[in-house]
Amino acid sequence: MNRRADQVAQALNAQREAFKAFLVARVGNAAEAEDILQNGLLKALHHAGEIADTDKTVAWFYQVLRHAVIDHYRSRGAVKRRNDALGATIEALGEDVAAAPPGWEAQLCGCLGSVIGSLKPRYAELLRRVELEGEPVNAAARALGITPGNASITLHRARQELRDKLRAFCGACADGACLDCHCAPTAEKRGGA
Numbered sequence: 135m136n137r138r139a140d141q142v143a144q145a146l147n148a149q150r151e152a153f154k155a156f157l158v159a160r161v162g163n164a165a166e167a168e169d170i171l172q173n174g175l176l177k178a179l180h181h182a183g184e185i186a187d188t189d190k191t192v193a194w195f196y197q198v199l200r201h202a203v204i205d206h207y208r209s210r211g212a213v214k215r216r217n218d219a220l221g222a223t224i225e226a227l228g229e230d231v232a233a234a235p236p237g238w239e240a241q242l243c244g245c246l247g248s249v250i251g252s253l254k255p256r257y258a259e260l261l262r263r264v265e266l267e268g269e270p271v272n273a274a275a276r277a278l279g280i281t282p283g284n285a286s287i288t289l290h291r292a293r294q295e296l297r298d299k300l301r302a303f304c305g306a307c308a309d310g311a312c313l314d315c316h317c318a319p320t321a322e323k324r325g326g327a
Contacts, residue, residue: 139182145191146178153199160203170202214284221283249299257292264289 146153150171157167178195185191250258250266256278263274275285 136183138185139179142178142182142185142191143175146175146195149192149195153195156196157199157203161206166206170199170206174198174202214281217287218281218283221281221286250296252299253292253295256288257295260285260289261292261296 153174154164154167154171157170158164161167161170174195177198178191185194250261253261259278260274263269263277264271269277271285271289272282275282278285280288
């Protein structure tokens with residue numbers, strides 16, 4: 135590290151807790167604040183040679199953090215808009231977002247529970263609620279703290295991942311409806327996925 139970068143690092147490290155408090159107050163989440171702070175520190179060290187007056191390093195870094203917070207919210211807004219639009223498109227195209235009929239789970243492949251358990255926790259929880267417990271998508275979305283459009287997107291992706299894992303797990307048996315499964319036990323099924 136060159137002398138200027140070392141001076142910048144020392145000046146910023148002395149104020150680290152104040153920077154983090156500044157960010158937590160603006161993003162409301164300590165983990166996100168820490169990520170933003172780390173990225174800002176990397177940027178500061180990268181641009182250390184461009185800081186003309188090292189006495190103004192802290193003020194300059196607060197400006198870097200303000201811009202990082204704005205970028206953070208822009209990014210979150212873009213992701214939300216994209217997910218909501220995709221959810222609306224899926225619903226408009228007729229993606230089946232209805233819950234499974236009552237009693238359906240009794241006919242399902244015995245492998246389903248362990249395969250669902252191997253999915254991302256958010257996917258597994260949404261599939262359990264909607265497909266196995268018959269909870270409406272809107273109610274599941276509310277319970278999970280996400281928008282109905284986002285729940286539709288997540289459910290669509292979870293179903294696709296479940297299909298792929300069942301095909302890999304059960305083989306040809308999964309190509310049907312995976313009902314009344316009689317697939318032969320494999321080492322993977324006996325030992326866990």
